[in-house]
Amino acid sequence: MAILPLALAGVRFVRAGETLLGPLDLELGACGTSVVIGPNGAGKSLLLRLCHGLLAPSAGRVRWCGADAGSAAQRQAMVFQQPVVLRRSVLANVDYALALRGLPRRERQRRAAEALALAGLEALARRPAHVLSGGERQRLALARVWALRPEVLFLDEPTASLDPAATAAVEALIGRFRQAGTVVVMTTHDLGQARRLADEVLFLYRGQVRERAPAAAFFAAPACAEARAFVRGELLW
Ligand SMILES: Nc1ncnc2c1ncn2[C@@H]1O[C@H](COP(=O)(O)OP(=O)(O)OP(=O)(O)O)[C@@H](O)[C@H]1O
Secondary structure: OOOOOOEEEEEEEEOOEEEEEEEEEEEEOOOOEEEEEEEOOOHHHHHHHHOOOOOOEEEEEEEEEEOOHHHHHEEEEOOOOOOOOOOHHHHHHHHHHHHOOOOOOOHHHHHHHHHHHHHHHHHOOOOHHHHOOHHHHHHHHHHHHHHHOOEEEEEEEEOOOOOOOHHHHHHHHHHHHOOOOOOOHHHEOHHHHHHHHHOOEEEEEOOOEEEEEEEEHHOOOOOOOHHHHHOOOOOOO
């Protein structure tokens, strides 16, 4: 049974009487890669965390199509800007995630080897994960998720603070997810990256989706004044 689209209906996230996000009514997952952009504090991370289920909305509903929350949770994943890794080897990090899903040993070995090869981490398989560099750690997080075969992947600023080579490696991995049919929803501050990866763009401003458009159309001519200013680097917050 499909889990997409993911529907947000009347979603708000409120703290201390302030609406930080919403109200939002939108569906996600109709196209390959949705990139959420917008200035600092616009609510991009909140949106992804609500979609992933890490936060509960203060009002409204976040609902996966046709699936109960439990089964949807197994079929979607999120990778953070600073991925959490376990204090064990690179290989054991991937294996552990697969063991949590109850996969038998032989299948875990097969998937872990494939995922580490994809992420270019075979040579680091026995290295303790907590000593990895930022770019290596991000590739491990993606390898771990790849092994789980999610249908939907949320990525929160996956290349923030990575150098150009590591950024390119991570973008290539994101491309592989897309090729494999995974729907990707990601945030980025890198407009070049948004142009390279996005099928569609959601421009978030002060907790509202102010514009949503196919990427080519958005970058050719953003429709709203705030999005135009943002793309020109003139909208601070
Ligand atoms: N749990 C929380 N309690 C109170 N305020 C919060 C909470 N989480 C986020 N905020 C606030 O909500 C706003 C949106 O935060 P969010 O992290 O989603 O922004 P963002 O668009 O991802 O920004 P950035 O580009 O700087 O990462 C910010 O002003 C933030 O301080």
